[in-house]
Amino acid sequence: MLPEEIAAWLTENGEKKFRAGQIFHWLTAGVRDFSEMSDLSKPLRDKLAEHFFLTPPTVLREQRSARDGTVKYLWRLADGNAVESVLMRYSYGDSACISTQVGCRMGCAFCASTGMGLVRNLLPSEMLDQLRCIELAAGVKLSHVVLMGIGEPLDNFENVMRFLELVNRPEGMNLGMRHISLSTCGLTEGIDKLASYRLQCTLSVSLHAPDDETRNQIMPANRSRGVAELMRACRDYYEKTGRRISFEYALIRGVNDSPEQAKLLAGLVKPLGGHVNLIPLNEVEGSPLHPGDAKAFAARLKELGVNVTVRRRLGTDIDAACGQLRRKQATGNK
Numbered sequence: 001m002l003p004e005e006i007a008a009w010l011t012e013n014g015e016k017k018f019r020a021g022q023i024f025h026w027l028t029a030g031v032r033d034f035s036e037m038s039d040l041s042k043p044l045r046d047k048l049a050e051h052f053f054l055t056p057p058t059v060l061r062e063q064r065s066a067r068d069g070t071v072k073y074l075w076r077l078a079d080g081n082a083v084e085s086v087l088m089r090y091s092y093g094d095s096a097c098i099s100t101q102v103g104c105r106m107g108c109a110f111c112a113s114t115g116m117g118l119v120r121n122l123l124p125s126e127m128l129d130q131l132r133c134i135e136l137a138a139g140v141k142l143s144h145v146v147l148m149g150i151g152e153p154l155d156n157f158e159n160v161m162r163f164l165e166l167v168n169r170p171e172g173m174n175l176g177m178r179h180i181s182l183s184t185c186g187l188t189e190g191i192d193k194l195a196s197y198r199l200q201c202t203l204s205v206s207l208h209a210p211d212d213e214t215r216n217q218i219m220p221a222n223r224s225r226g227v228a229e230l231m232r233a234c235r236d237y238y239e240k241t242g243r244r245i246s247f248e249y250a251l252i253r254g255v256n257d258s259p260e261q262a263k264l265l266a267g268l269v270k271p272l273g274g275h276v277n278l279i280p281l282n283e284v285e286g287s288p289l290h291p292g293d294a295k296a297f298a299a300r301l302k303e304l305g306v307n308v309t310v311r312r313r314l315g316t317d318i319d320a321a322c323g324q325l326r327r328k329q330a331t332g333n334k
């Protein structure tokens with residue numbers, strides 16, 4: 001709840017409105033129980049416990065990379081479901097990658113999160129809890145957040161928007177919109193809706209193929225709208241928000257790494273001043289898809305005048321890629 005919503009509830013229930021600030025502060029600090037809100041009276045704490053519930057997750061598994069300090073968390077949610085978050089330590093600050101859904105229904109062929117389908121949406125509080133619990137567990141102050149864990153953020157639109165508002169609040173975590181990235185597989189209606197809010201967060205579009213034939217094959221969500229309509233939504237987003245879009249492109253050998261596809265990709269992103277983030281594909285156990293040569297593809301794109309980087313891989317020794325821990329948990333593999 002936002003501070004003003006807490007205040008409204010307090011007023012309706014015969015309590016002093018200014019307590020809302022204290023309560024919001026305690027929630028931001030990550031208390032696990034109302035009894036920890038030590039500057040509130042006992043009767044008020046009891047009343048809160050009667051009407052509300054706090055459901056912080058517990059750690060099911062924690063893996064630390066010996067190479068680069070990346071920490072991956074598998075959380076157990078209050079209803080027994082599990083989701084993942086990753087803490088990444090960059091020179092510019094500590095960044096968390098969090099999940100937005102339990103599972104995913106987008107069906108991307110290369111992704112470890114989608115095999116078991118969508119179980120449910122995460123609540124705004126469950127997204128916030130991932131941040132707070134990382135801060136408490138690792139003793140860090142997060143400066144950046146990416147919505148790039150399990151799930152499709154634009155398939156859980158209302159909850160994600162409320163999360164963004166909460167995390168952005170100066171009385172709360174006070175994270176600037178420019179320090180938040182939202183990654184989508186390209187749901188055009190969602191991009192249009194997001195554009196209408198004119199937020200300053202960074203939009204990452206997981207493009208992964210510049211032609212409908214390939215994209216339909218590896219990203220079934222493409223089948224209803226297609227690449228041209230996706231690029232139309234991206235152009236509108238850029239025009240409305242003034243924010244350049246980052247295009248994610250995971251190189252899959254023999255699927256999306258041909259010279260023709262590099263040319264098509266350049267033709268799509270250059271007019272938008274977009275940036276291409278090449279990701280060497282993370283191999284998922286049992287998958288027939290294998291990584292392509294990111295360096296060679298990057299060189300080709302550069303020649304074509306595209307603004308391109310190859311994503312530095314963190315946590316490769318700890319399965320830090322999307323969905324891998326939850327998948328192992330669910331399939332009983334170690």
Ligand code: SAH
Nearest residue numbers: 111148151152183184185206248250281282
């Ligand atoms: N649903 C959102 C966010 C979650 S996926 C989206 O599609 O963007 C986060 C990113 O990881 C996306 O760019 C996704 O395409 C990419 N990804 C998923 N599986 C991958 C894999 N095996 N190797 C490399 N990138 C992968």
